[in-house]
Amino acid sequence: MKQDHSYLGTLLQTAARKLFRQFESQTADHGLSAAQWRLLGHLLKQGPSTQIVLADLLEVEPISVSRLIDRMEQAGWLRREAHPDDRRARIIVATDKARATAPGVKAIAEALSAQALDGLTEDERRIFLTALRQVATNMDRMTAAPESAAHPEFEKTT
CATH class of the missing domain: 1.20.5 (Single alpha-helices involved in coiled-coils or other helix-helix interfaces)
Structure with a gap:
């Protein structure tokens, strides 16, 4: 019997949207969106990164990640620094605020994942x-x- 896989995209999108909505609801006190947390998580795990690498990670255009970085910089989550090897480029670095907040946000993300897989x-x-x-x-x-x-x-x- 042939299975109908036509709803796969809808099912994945629905589950992801609900998971992200719940994440953002539970992290509202921190003021972090799911996309911001993904970017910060990368910086905290991998260290400073370029805007191009971050755009690839989030699968968005560099201009979109630039706007996201602008908002996160204004909120004190990260900062731009001179690239050590390229005068024209900047690297994005997580701040002390991000490092201090990360354990609590990570616990929220892990609890949500566990609930989703319940x-x-x-x-x-x-x-x-x-x-x-x-x-x-x-x-x-x-x-x-x-x-x-x-x-x-x-x-x-x-």
Whole structure:
């Protein structure tokens, strides 16, 4: 029997939207959005980064991440510093405020993840997360492929 996978995108989007909405509700006192937390989490884990790397991480245009960084800098979450190797570039660095706030926000994120996976056994959680990573990998592969390879229906006929 053939399964209907046409709702996969809708289901993923709905789950993500609800998870992010709940995250933002629970972190409202900190004033952090899910996108801001993702950016800060990267900086805290990986260290200073360029705007281009952060745009790639968030899968947005550099101008969009620039606006996000502007807001986060004004709120005291990060700062721009001169790049040590490129006079034209700036690196983005997490502030002491971000480092002090991170453990509490991380605990919120972990609790939400646990709640989202509630009712699944450890094996089911592992399988689900492995499958979700594979879906993301498949989508990355499609994005990297030429348009006609990702969408055979768009191939030109001669």
